[in-house]
Amino acid sequence: MAREPAQRELKQERAARTRMDILEAAIHLFARRGFLATTMADLSRAIRMTPGALYWHFPTKEDLLLAAIEDLHQRCVREFQPLGNYRELPAQAQFQAISERAHLLLREHREYGIFFAMLAAEAADANDQVAEAIRDKLALYAATLEELIRHGQETGEFRQDVDALHAAHSLLGGFLGVLVHQNLFRASMDFDLPMSVLSLLMATGIGTPPTAE
Template structure:
């Protein structure tokens, strides 16, 4: 049996692992410095790789950033996949509570993910339309899921009728991303969990959600 297929497979596995390492470093660095201030040389140093080797995997910084956005999207889908499948067995209020809890804990355990999206959304809106559109697409999908929960609750009478479900869903995600950015600034005196818990409570028991009279 020829050794060439085995060698080729090993090389592909190493390349895939290297790609994951690059994306992990990129997500962390972009979250800390933003897109505009981070160079490919910075990224190469962070993963102890020559710039030439990095360019072999990703020809441009934009290509790397778009790949990082797709990678994070896959992680979000994995984290929420089981919950979405269970939604059909829950009331709208239970769906909303489960969704906010999962969002709270997922972002709390992976702070750089939310900060990454927050930083990039702020920068790309006025500097790179291709990146901005990629972020809008992903965040729009998450907001669509939440908006569906809110609309369902309006139909069942569990949620108040005087809100626009789509606008509210976008506002909620903006709130969670903003909370991460804000808490990062005040991290010496302000914890993420209490801040996110306050958002959870406002959403599920406050201005958006109301139990039937």
Template sequence: MARQVRAEQTRATIITAAADLFDRQGYEGTSLGDIVEHARVTRGALYFHFAAKEDLAHAILELQSATCRRLARDTEVRGRTSLEALMRLTFSIARRSAEDPVLRAGLRLATGGARPRPPLSHPFTEWTDIVAARLLGAAEESDVQPDVDLDVVAHSLVCFFVGTRVVGRSREPAARQPRRTAEMWQILIRGLVPVTRRARYLSLAARLERETAPV
């Protein structure tokens, strides 16, 4: 195995181990020693990739951002409405969060007050921008009632989604997340979508819940 490839694998192993610990015991509650032990690497290997714990948090926030942007791109398919793309994005993130410690740690870092280094935006800012763009599309497609303030709704939707995950993480198994995401959408659809289009999106929410539920 080429040295370059092995180094990349070690780096990924360290990030995953750090994410798992940050998610379960918090950033402050995790030492570099814990990470070395959990990742089963040497302290030298860790320091080769990361000078400080802060760099690990930054790497996790970077990965989270890249994943969210990729999922946003993947759920935007020609022929799909903007609202459907947005709904699919939230279900994708909910499912990925159940599987991937990096996304869970990213959320915990974001809610714990992490301040990403520029040019990386704060996750909540980035998510609000993504949601606002989708809602603008949805409004143009007449899927949002005309008297709705889109920026306000974008912020509220991020709050609602973050709250669903924050409340869920301490009270319920991660497998419950698709259910909670569907419940969030039931309320949002009733509040935002014109009456004539509601049935379509309510059944989409139910379908996406089934599709993203663990088998």
């Protein structure tokens, strides 16, 4: 009697691993080719799976893409967990901690940022459901930055004349934009330098200007 539950559990584990393999391939392909140019046939070849088996896991490309968005979001959330109680730090130190963590994450997984940037560009006018899913995730990241900026304004560390909401979206868009731009020029442009410069410009831009003596 014990064999049936064990076999069922093994099948579930295999199915879960297969699903993760599919999502990993999807993230890389969508980041490289975009949503519109990537087909289910491309994905099935990338993971060496028959199209029928792929459709068993994800009936449509949209289903697969939405699952990839959620999976990648959870990966990003886990990547920022090591920051721990960073919210107890001053606003400037919080901003630096987030910037450094984002820098390390995107250096290790450039495709994460490019995935979000590519889908944001394509889905806005092509697929309402995908666009909404991307907006939801990016809005969560922007909300964290907005909260941080408002905190810095309350403590006097950040400029009062900066709109926190629009500044947060500009900062987030800046990271994604520089990542895509550097990827285009990767043969002649190092990854770390433009990301570091962007972080410096951001911190300087929202920081309280020095008082004239």
